[in-house]
Amino acid sequence: MIFHPRIVKRIKRQIQAYEMHYQHDSSILGKVGLWIWLSFCLFFLQPKVAGVASWRLLLHYYPNINFCSPNVLDLLRFIIQSFWLMIVKQDWQEGKIFNWKTWLKALATIFHLPLYFVRHRIDMLFQKKTFFERKVSQLTLKWEHHNQFVQYAHSIIVYAGIVLSVLLIFVCIMVPLNLVAQSLFLLILWALAMGVRRIPGRFPSLFLIALSILASTRYIWWRCTSTLNWDDPIGLMLGVTLLTAELYAWLILLLGYFQNIWPLNRRPEPLPDDPQEWPSIDIMIPTLNEERHVIKTTIYALLGIDWPKSKLNIYILDDGNREDIQQFANEIGVHYLARPTHEGAKAGNINYALERSFSDFVAIFDCDHIPTRAFFQLTMGMFLQDPKLALLQTPHHFFSPDPFERNLAHFRHVPNESSLFYGLTQDGNDLWNSTFFCGSCAVLRRKPLEEIGGVAVETVTEDAHTSLRMHRLGYRSSYLKQPISAGLATETLSEHVAQRVRWARGMAQILRIENPLFAKGLKWQQRLCYLNAMLHFLSGIPRIVFLVAPLFFLLFHVYVIYAPALAIILYVLPHMLHASVTNSRMQGEYRYTFWGEIYETVIAWYIARPTTMALFSPNKGFFNVTSKGGLVLKSYYDWTIASPYLVLVAFNIAGVLYGVYRLFWGPSGEIGSVFVNLLWTFYNLFILGGAVAVAEEAKQVRKNPRVDVDIPVVIRFYSGHLVNASMKNFSLGGLSLITPQALPIETGQKIEVILTRSSREFIFPFRIVYRQNKLLGLALETLSTQQCIDYVQCTFARADTWVQWQRSYRLDKPLTSMQQVLEIGVKGYQRLWRHSPRSIYYSVYYALKLFAIIGSLKPVSVPPISRRKPSAAVLRQEKVMRYEN
Incomplete structure (x- = not known):
């Protein structure tokens, strides 16, 4: 019966539909498998799935197998998937009762409602004064005009308010709280920060700075008074080392807030109308x-x-x-x-x-x-x-x-x-x-x-x-x-690091030779600004301390921070979150959140030694010139510059492996501490991955860098015809143009381009070296000295070009920046693997292939069969196949 011509024709039609779906002809083994499956469906499943083509059943129940070109493991996948379908109950509900995305959105909305109300009320207070405030202001002005005593009373009230505020700040910093109270304190600070974060103006920024200083200073006070293990000499020594690095970071944070609290945004001053009065x-x-x-x-x-x-x-x-x-x-x-x-x-x-x-x-x-x-x-x-x-x-x-x-x-x-x-x-x-x-x-x-x-x-x-x-x-x-x-x-990265090392050594030399804290003639504000600049370049050792600190607990069981895990989270979270939010608001146009971690990690190892030596021997060191305009003829991995990062990566990976072992097989009372230190180590690994990624030097074969612009120009052919175009980029060697439509010109043809500068027109000879549809690549012909001057004036010396570059950056989004940094960290390890020795490369390669093969055997849950009418395209496809057969 199975060899009846009508049945054979029907099965062939099903096989052709399946092959057309995959756009691939079946192999012999695939045709045999498909024949067996379709015969089985025809005799046993047809009454239950009326109206559903048998080959669609194959796609539906076995989406992880391509029967057109099966391999040896597909038989195992077929058996596993079949047992999965028969034994495990499939989720065939139309909608899940618990959808975690929906619940998270609902919670976010509920949480932001009071914040929105607070933000709205604060905004209204900034926009207009209330009736009470107006009356108080009027009465105050009236009393101050008639009674000098009120002025003294007003001053006393102001100073008393300042004293009370300072006392309240000290109370918030130094009063110990239990974990529940600290959690409430964290939520209050975070709600206040979120309430003012999006309000424009200076005052909200100052308020965020105050909240960040409060949270960070409370954390530092807690670290100094409650987290040192005085009973363990090694733990005490390492704990003091980490605390010193944190005190350094806290001081840099405070000085940075002071330095950037009110950018001046100075504007140019006019010159005299007569150029003869201008100075030489x-x-x-x-x-x-x-x-x-x-x-x-x-x-x-x-x-x-x-x-x-x-x-x-x-x-x-x-x-x-x-x-x-x-x-x-x-x-x-x-x-x-x-x-x-x-x-x-x-x-x-x-x-x-x-x-x-x-x-x-x-x-x-x-x-x-x-x-x-x-x-x-x-x-x-x-x-x-x-x-x-x-x-x-x-x-x-x-x-x-x-x-x-x-x-x-x-x-x-x-x-x-x-x-x-x-x-x-x-x-x-x-x-x-x-x-x-x-x-x-x-x-x-x-x-x-x-x-x-x-x-x-x-x-x-x-x-x-x-x-x-x-x-x-x-x-x-x-x-x-x-x-x-x-x-x-x-x-190159090596030249970049050498330049930063020179800056760091020089700042340490100034700190040692002419310390701004004690140099005569400076105001106290100038002392702090210079001090911050010099201390910033001493970040090498603290950065290394942060990268290795959790390893002492994970590998050697030394409590660097002697406190419960939950307490560490409740104290460190406000410090980190408020610092990130505040810096994101202040620096959002100029540096994205978490990117500074990569920048500082790359140079940390290299500036640690010269800055330390400069503090003790300030006369040592020499001036190195930073080379510019070079080429990188081929991509390569700079193992020399990356070697310190690789050592740190190896230690952190060892810490993770041993930490995972302790998490599952270690003492149950240490699970929280192990988990916190693992999170810290994972973060360090991502940052080190970014440093590892930078060490792969990308190829740069252009002698003259291109500058992207959008400037209208005019093309003039030697026949006299003029064509308007748009200049998309330029360099010292040529430029690229976009024309309104494709022009009938050939590569090698010579043309002239008219560039404008202050209503003056300048003509420059070019040769077409590249043409694709509307895009033209032009190379400069030989220019006279005056033409070289004019060309630079019409391109590089245009001030509006660089202003547009500055305005093209979007504002910082901390979560987006974090995602980018994490992706770069993963990319760094991929690059490291790609450039590793062949033995390591292929060992990891085959291990990943094995994991991928094992993962591909995993069964797949399937939804219920849709009994809706097939689409018009599917019906037309089946109609054509029936006609052809």
Whole structure:
């Protein structure tokens, strides 16, 4: 009966439908299996599943098997899935009674209702005064006008309120609470923070700072008074070490709040209408061994800057004594200075030029920093308004990705590592007259610079040391946050780390040689700002302590924090959460939450030793020049720079493995402590994974980095035809255009592109090197010197380009940032595995394959069979197959 032609035809049609569904022809083994299954369905299951094609039953009940091309394990999968369907009850309910996502949303809504009410009421209080407040204000003004006694009473009330507030803060910090009361305290602080977090304005930020200081200081007080194990000498020593690192982090947190509490956001001051009243400026470009094309771009930008040419003197300060640089300076008409000796590095190079120049103001640019045309028009007005102003610093903006941005592939998606300093910290310093000189993109008044003996040469961070000495003489500084210059970032992680090591060593040298806490002439606000900058670079040892602290408990059973696990959670959570929320509000435009952990972990190991040595021997160390404009011809893994991270990863993995063993087979009374330390170790592993990920150097074969823009241009063909287009990116070697429609042009054809600058038009010759639909890639032809100047002015010297870059970053979302950091941590271990020795690579590879195979045998729950009418597409498909058969 089974070989009846009608039945055979029907089974063949079912097999063809199954193959069409997978778009794949069945193998011989697959056809045999399908034939057996369809025959079984035809004779035994057809009455129960009327209207359902037999091959759809196969897809439905065995979704984990492809019968078109079965393998050896599919037989085992078939047996396991069959037993699963027969023995285990399937979840065929239309809707689950408990849906955890729905419950979480409901709880979140219930929790946010009172917060929304509080936030709304606070917002209303800020917008308008209540009737009672207006009456009190009117009566107070009336009484103060007629009775001086009321003024004294008012002052007494204010001071009494301050004293009571301080006492209340001390009570909140120092009074011990049981775990229930501490939980309630945590919830109250968190509700207050969530109530004001989204309210715009300065006061909510100050309120969040106050809550964060309260929570963090209470945690530190608890750590100092209740968590040291005085009965165990080793535990006491390690506990004091961790507590010292936490005290350091707490101090940096407080100083950071003070430093950034009120960014000044200074605006440019106008210049006199008559350009003859504008001052003369000596522009100095220190250089040592940088490539010529890097120096040329900066010089071309300076030659076209908007300032009277008779009042500009451009100096190339060449400590490399190179003939080609001297020839270039002579060709374009700028001064060239080369020292016979090279003591003092960059600072000595600038001091040598100061003795041979004469202008009242000195502008200093690194040779890779390209100023915009309006640089001096935006900066010099402040000097004319304030005779005591000695320094004006502008941001260091980078148009090429640094190693973090390139190796982690988040260029222009996550703020640069230096964005926090140049976007917020320097602006906060400006409020306290504590802006630091950063070595480039700055203007200094010659008189105070000569009063302190020129640029400081005693330390390797000559810039910050110089500004400290000018501040000690009572001179003022300013910071203009607008990005009006742009430069190249470091190419490789090793160069980046070397640069940070120099900064760290120099700051430690200043702290040792000219400690701002005791230096005469500084105000107390300036002392704190300089102290924070110097202490920040001492973070190497505390960061390493945080990375290894939980291992002492997991591996050696030493209680570094001698307290119950629940108490640790209830005290540390407010400290961490409030610090994260507050910093996210203050720094959200310039640094995302958790990203700073990766930045600091990468350099922690390398700055620990030089900063410690500098505190004891401040005269040791040398100035290393950061190379720019290099290439990375092929991707590779920098095992040398990553070796400290790998050691820390190995120890943390060992801690996790032994911690998991103790969690299941250790004493039951330690489960909470083991769990808390495991969480800490997992977090450290993710952060170390990010450091491991950065060590894989991505390939960079472009000599000239591209800058993304959106600028209208005009294409002019040699036939005279004009076509409007949009410039999408540019570099020193060419640019890319998007045309409204595909043009009938060929690769290699020469065209001209018209760029505009201040209503003037400039024509540049290009050659088409790439064409795809509407996209054109153009390479610059040979340009004259004046054309080079004009091209740089029309591209790199456009100030609006860098302003748009700054505005393109979204605000920080802490949970999103945490997810990104965790993904980078996982990516780091994937990269480490990919670059590991072949034996390790294949061992892990086959182990993962084995786990994947074992996981693929897992049975799959299936829903009930849908008896709805098949879709029109399925019906048409079956109709075609019936017609063909």
